[in-house]
Amino acid sequence: MPPTEPEGEVVAEKEKVSILWYRNGLRFHDSESLAEASSDPTTKLLPLFIFDGETPTTKLCKFNKMEFLLECLEDLDVSFAEHGGTLNMVLGKPVEVFTKLSKFFDVVRICFDQDCEAYWLERDNAVRNFCASHKIKIVESIGATLWDPLQVIEANGGFPPLTYSQFCHVSKAVGPPPRPRDDVDLSDVEFIDLATAENLVSDNLTLFPTTPSPEMLGIEKEKDPLWKEKKIYNGGEREALKYYVKRIEHEKTAFLEGTFMPNRKDPDIFNPPKSLSPDLRYGCLSVRKFYWAAMDAWEEVNGRECGTYTIVSQLIWREFFYCMSANNPFYGEMERNPICIDVPWYDIPEQLEAFENGKTGFPFIDAGIRQMRQEGWIHHIVRNALSMFLTRGDLWLNWEPGYELFMNYLIDGDWAVCSGNWMWVSSSAFEKSLNSSFCLDPTVYGWRVDPNGCYVKKYLPELADMPVEYVYSPWKAPLEVQEKAKCIIGKDYPPPMVDHKAASQRNCRNMEELQKLLLARCNMEPDHVRPSDATEVKKFFNLEEREN
Numbered sequence: 050m051p052p053t054e055p056e057g058e059v060v061a062e063k064e065k066v067s068i069l070w071y072r073n074g075l076r077f078h079d080s081e082s083l084a085e086a087s088s089d090p091t092t093k094l095l096p097l098f099i100f101d102g103e104t105p106t107t108k109l110c111k112f113n114k115m116e117f118l119l120e121c122l123e124d125l126d127v128s129f130a131e132h133g134g135t136l137n138m139v140l141g142k143p144v145e146v147f148t149k150l151s152k153f154f155d156v157v158r159i160c161f162d163q164d165c166e167a168y169w170l171e172r173d174n175a176v177r178n179f180c181a182s183h184k185i186k187i188v189e190s191i192g193a194t195l196w197d198p199l200q201v202i203e204a205n206g207g208f209p210p211l212t213y214s215q216f217c218h219v220s221k222a223v224g225p226p227p228r229p230r231d232d233v234d235l236s237d238v239e240f241i242d243l244a245t246a247e248n249l250v251s252d253n254l255t256l257f258p259t260t261p262s263p264e265m266l267g268i269e270k271e272k273d274p275l276w277k278e279k280k281i282y283n284g285g286e287r288e289a290l291k292y293y294v295k296r297i298e299h300e301k302t303a304f305l306e307g308t309f310m311p312n313r314k315d316p317d318i319f320n321p322p323k324s325l326s327p328d329l330r331y332g333c334l335s336v337r338k339f340y341w342a343a344m345d346a347w348e349e350v351n352g353r354e355c356g357t358y359t360i361v362s363q364l365i366w367r368e369f370f371y372c373m374s375a376n377n378p379f380y381g382e383m384e385r386n387p388i389c390i391d392v393p394w395y396d397i398p399e400q401l402e403a404f405e406n407g408k409t410g411f412p413f414i415d416a417g418i419r420q421m422r423q424e425g426w427i428h429h430i431v432r433n434a435l436s437m438f439l440t441r442g443d444l445w446l447n448w449e450p451g452y453e454l455f456m457n458y459l460i461d462g463d464w465a466v467c468s469g470n471w472m473w474v475s476s477s478a479f480e481k482s483l484n485s486s487f488c489l490d491p492t493v494y495g496w497r498v499d500p501n502g503c504y505v506k507k508y509l510p511e512l513a514d515m516p517v518e519y520v521y522s523p524w525k526a527p528l529e530v531q532e533k534a535k536c537i538i539g540k541d542y543p544p545p546m547v548d549h550k551a552a553s554q555r556n557c558r559n560m561e562e563l564q565k566l567l568l569a570r571c572n573m574e575p576d577h578v579r580p581s582d583a584t585e586v587k588k589f590f591n592l593e594e595r596e597n
């Protein structure tokens with residue numbers, strides 16, 4: 050005989066729900082996950098974001114970055130509201146949250162965009178195990194990248210392609226990335242609003258009825274008046290799409306002029322950039338949409354298909370770094386990372402502190418640090434200059450604290466892309482034989498892109514009256530010039546912390562010695578990732594025409 054319910058007690062049937070778990074891909078357009086989660090008419094849709102202190106890359110997260118993310122979530126919430134729903138925002142660890150939700154609802158499936166980086170394996174595996182034991186279906190879609198990095202790895206014989214050109218070759222073999230999908234029709238979808246589920250909220254599920262502020266998540270504005278946050282960028286799909294339209298126009302203009310990659314060709318470090326990297330980072334803009342719009346614009350202008358990745362090569366770099374990081378949980382660090390060389394960097398805390406506080410005495414470097422800490426974004430040119438200065442260019446300090454600084458302050462800070470770029474610039478990986486033949490000179494590199502010193506003067510007002518010929522090396526200005534400019538070196542602005550020429554020569558010798566050591570140890574060139582050729586290196590540093 051089947052057990053009977055105790056008399057008088059009515060066991061309410063749990064509502065069937067499909068959970069759409071947002072971690073990246075914070076958008077409505079081109080969203081397979083949204084399509085999947087809303088496709089089952091027998092379930093209600095529960096859109097969810099979990100503040101777990103890590104997702105997406107919030108472990109290292111200062112005010113500007115968190116504010117940008119919260120704006121993305123707010124924008125998503127508005128989009129759901131337009132369809133009668135809401136983005137449910139809760140605090141907790143994913144498995145704990147799903148455990149509580151499944152006590153209250155009949156969770157049929159959990160849909161999400163793939164986070165391919167190995168960093169997220171532990172989180173995602175825990176959720177996979179939970180779902181397996183609770184018979185909940187998982188639907189994982191590719192939304193953050195053009196290709197599934199795991200498919201590229203498989204096509205390459207089980208390991209990531211070791212050079213950028215090999216990556217291009219293998220991804221070509223995989224086939225063109227899919228075009229963006231159509232918008233999802235949500236007119237018949239019913240939504241779950243957790244705020245109305247009283248028992249659940251009282252069961253210790255911390256729910257934010259509206260989008261929280263950074264302060265509510267424990268992230269305060271910096272106390273130091275020098276680092277006042279400046280609001281330059283706004284997060285969210287709506288902003289991203291507006292910006293994307295302008296950006297594609299910008300690309301088209303370049304194609305009409307016979308050039309491409311305008312943000313790299315004519316770097317504008319001074320004005321707010323036409324950059325989409327933060328929007329791509331959080332998925333407010335689909336990378337497939339950007340890729341195909343650029344390709345289509347090229348075809349429209351030139352009357353034929355663009356057969357190579359040249360015009361979108363930066364997007365391919367992004368894919369390359371994601372792919373490299375997919376199976377490597379130690380990708381973001383030096384010692385345990387199999388593709389990163391253990392460079393015997395110096396350990397000089399005072400020098401690291403001066404760098405992090407923008408007090409190196411090299412104006413281009415200090416201006417970059419100040420812009421990043423105040424505004425949350427700096428141009429690729431400036432990122433190159435900062436990362437090379439800290440590592441093999443001048444200070445010979447480990448790239449890891451530099452990476453952490455970037456991750457904390459850059460609104461596009463991203464585990465795979467940021468650490469990949471730091472390894473590249475510091476020659477810790479992506480260098481065949483550690484013999485990168487040039488070091489950027491911080492007094493010359495800035496001058497190449499901003500000969501009038503406007504950038505330095507904007508971010509270092511103490512140098513505002515310094516004559517332009519001294520603005521990148523103010524210590525060379527005679528004392529009377531310094532007095533007239535109201536900037537005495539050593540009092541109003543620090544002297545240079547190193548002699549660049551001597552430091553870079555020493556570093557080149559260090560690299561050569563390390564190379565010999567590694568060759569002797571392995572009896573061959575170190576087996577790690579490397580650039581395809583010298584041209585690639587020059588392109589990366591915007592040094593194609595002139596060299597320092």
Ligand SMILES: Cc1cc2nc3c(=O)[nH]c(=O)nc-3n(C[C@H](O)[C@H](O)[C@H](O)COP(=O)(O)OP(=O)(O)OC[C@H]3O[C@@H](n4cnc5c(N)ncnc54)[C@H](O)[C@@H]3O)c2cc1C
Nearest residue numbers: 312324325326363364366367429432436461462463467470
């Ligand atoms: C040390 C260092 C750290 C960096 N950290 C990050 C980071 O955390 N997040 C991030 O998105 N970019 C990072 N970059 C790459 C690059 O500087 C930015 O993506 C770029 O400045 C964005 O500007 P844009 O949108 O105008 O780029 P464009 O040149 O127009 O490129 C289009 C898109 O391609 C991608 N992209 C461009 N350059 C690179 C690159 N070198 N590697 C990988 N992807 C690239 C970005 O998504 C970018 O939006 C870093 C670069 C360096 C040197």
